[in-house]
Amino acid sequence: AQTVTQSQPEMSVQEAETVTLSCTYDTSESDYYLFWYKQPPSRQMILVIRQEAYKQQNATENRFSVNFQKAAKSFSLKISDSQLGDAAMYFCAYRTGGSNYKLTFGKGTLLTVNP
């Protein structure tokens, strides 16, 4: 069974600085997807970024980028120029390719942004 591990229960960053959140996963599949979701205090789950395993290029979305290391099964999220609105719980999630659409989530990392 696939597992997703987020080893940092909490992280903090100063406003305008950069922070990296870690995620590792375990799978025997070669075709899969990885995601980062943000959950602010409102509880809404918001997709931040996605990465297809077959793509070597790391995904970027504005201030958010990933470092995808397929051999190491590592998928970290970098937030640049951190803003107060980035404060939230961040979840790493995994999905196999094919017709099984189930998402497997890590336990999350709580990010605090200090002014």
Next chain:
Amino acid sequence: NAGVTQTPKFRILKIGQSMTLQCTQDMNHNYMYWYRQDPGMGLKLIYYSVGAGITDKGEVPNGYNVSRSTTEDFPLRLELAAPSQTSVYFCASNPPGRAEQYFGPGTRLTVT
């Protein structure tokens, strides 16, 4: 589009009571999902559906039932509420050919 909507937002149940959590999406997505999120944990899949009339169990289905009579609606039924079902419940959907799921705002359920 309203996206994925869930009702109610909050609910308190007594042990042994029953209720249905409603989920509706207006994006014509075939795939729909129910997750629960316990404190300090990620989301765990309860049930999912790949289209009207088709449902299947996820990781934690015990104590729940689902139905999918239309593309838009995917209700989750709790028959005999137990304190272990105290959680936040999320409904999600995704369109065919797209990997990411879109989530509703969640329902916070407390069973006492």
